[in-house]
Structures are given as C-alpha cells and as structure tokens.
Amino acid sequence: MKKSDLKRTFDSISPSDDLISKTKAMMLAANSQTEGAPDKKPDVKTATVLTPRPSRRKLLHTVSSCAAMLVIAAGMMFLYARSGDFPMGGFSSTKSFDTASTGNFASYARLIDQPVCDYESFRSEAVGEGNTATMSITATMLSYDIYTSADESFGAYGFCLARISVNEVGKADGLSIRKPGGGTAVSIVIYFSDERDINSLPVIGEEYTFLLASGKDGSPKDPLSIRAGMYNTWKCYGFSAQSTE
C-alpha cells in the first residue's frame, strides 16, 4: 500500500451535502439563539435537525451498566487463590511499593513488551493465540495508588495499583474462575495509556465492573497475556463508575 493509495481511498470520504446543509442550519439556529439571549447558552435541542441523543448522565449510566469493564487477569486470581499472594514481576500486594513510587520504572518497563501495550494489538494477538475468553465481575475499589512515569520507553504514562473487593463473578464460557480463596480482595494493576486517563482517577468506594481475561486455552498461565489484559481493558473501557444510586 502506498501513500497515494491511502489518499485516494480517503478522498472518497466526505459528508453528504444534506448533512453539511443541516449542520450549517443547526449552527445558524444555535447562533441566532445566542444573539437573542445573551445570558443564556443556546438551547440547541430546539434545532430540529439535531439527532436526539441521550443525556450525558444517561449515556454514562448506559455505558457503565452495559460495558464499562476492565480486563484484569484471571490468572491473577488463579495465582492468588493458589498462593494467597499476588505475583507481579517480583512485586506483591503485601510488599511495599516504595521502589515504584520513587520512579524505578525500568523494572516495570521490562515487564511489558511494547507490542502488548496496546489494546487492539493485544486483541488481535489474543485472537491468534486463543486468549479471548473473558468474564465479568463487579467489585468495589478498596484502595489504590497512582504511579506516573515520564519514561517514554515505559510505553504507558503510569499505572494504578488497586485493591478491589470482588462482589460478584459473572459467567464465562468454558471457564471456571472463582473468587480468590480465603477472601474477596484482589489486587490489580491498571496501566494508563495516556495522560488523559490519569486524570480520570478511580474513586475509592465506587463500584466497578471488570472484565477478566484468561490466558491461553482458558487457563490463565500466560503472564504476558495477563498483564496485557489488565492494561488493555483500562484503555478500552476506562474506569467508569457503576452508579450506586
């Protein structure tokens, strides 16, 4: 594929004349209302050409209740259940993270290969490797710490180490993932894909829905997939709070 092919292909994409004229009409309508009511934002909903859309809150609620999920590793739960510990590249939830907070990201950077620091690439790889089995849980955030990195080689802007309390485990095809043995708390690591994500900090006490990703063949043994899964989910779904109202 050459650049000219790309340009030629996208040359054919343009809005319809009807859409353009409707948009201009909508803008003019909003504009005239602005001029007529200087102390009030234009009530753009009265522009008849606008497509009705749900309110932001409703949208958020819909997104949250339907698909606002994060991928964490089912393997983590498996390992946690097996050992009661949380192995993550030599760190564990029971150990101090001081080394991380002081900026020792080099060790973390080595944990994650660049190619898997991307949602879609992981997804495509996952499809090839058969790592697509997922299941959902609902959980409550118990605590979290945010670590940021200015190290470009890290491949992510930072990560969040969080402890969640599993409230409910959903069904998954062909998988049997249980609550961690002896308790309901699980540690997760969420990698931020960009600075904007870091600004969307999780809130303690909110309820969250997570999507668990398994390793190969439904057996969460592949640490690379597990880590990628955690990272990917954050990128894809964000950390949307489940309404507790």
Next chain:
Amino acid sequence: MNPARSSDDIEDVVNRYSDMVYRIAVSNTMSKHDADDIFQETFLRYMQSDKEYESEEHRKAWLIRVTVNLCRSFHSQMNKHSAASLEDYENELFAPEETEEKGIFERVHALPEKLKTVILLFYYEEMSVREIADTLGISEANVKMRLNRGRNKLKLELEEEGDRK
C-alpha cells in the same frame, strides 16, 4: 458566553473542515450514522465554544481534538451499530470494481483507534509529528510510536520523510 459567530464564519469553518472532521469520524466510528452525529456535534460545539483561536492552525487543532474525543465517547458504546452499517457505507463509497480502495479502507478501519487517528492525520492531513502531538495532547515520541505501529499493521510502504517535524 460564547460570542455569536457570523454566518460567514459558519460557512468558512464548515466548508474548510467538513471533509477532515468527517474522515476522522468515519475512520474512528466505523459507522456512517455515528460519523454523521459526531460531525454535527463537533460543529455544534464549535458554535458553543468560547474559544478564541490564535490562528487557523489552532482552530483546526481544536476541531480535530473535539472530533477525536467525541469518537472516543462513541467508541465506548462499542458494537452499538452492526457491521452491516459499515458494509452498506462501503458499498455507498466504493464502486464494485474499486476493490483495492475498499480493501485499504477496511485495513485502516481495522486499526486501533489511536493508531488510526495518527495515521490519518499524518498521511492524509499531512500534519507534522509535532502538530499531531500538540493536537492530541500526547508526546512526539508517542506519536512516532503509534505511526510505527500503524505502519507495521498496515504493512505500508508509506514515505516516512523522516517523520518530518
């Protein structure tokens, strides 16, 4: 409150940027329906914005950023529209004999959102790495990383021009 914009300004901004906004919307949403919505929403926000633009480039960058952010919001409602809507749109865009263009369109569509946007801005809108970084609020290194990944995924023989600055 935003200053009322003149009808000339409305004409100008829509005529100047409609294709760009629409291309970004289509390539990110994979849905003509969503792209239409995002197109309208982007320009509506332009109307509602209090922003004073320092330059034409600034205005362009603002529009790109709003479009990309709106696409992300729509992206979170994934699978809202079926693949059929994209196929219909492809059939609308390309004649049956334009199989190559259709193939390229599909390959670009298959890219992750972040790679897609950067590829489109770099190769189609011909923005520099720095401009893309400023527009999307990411580092230049990140832009280059996404370009590389996008190229690898597309297996493009695109002229890199040294990731011109």
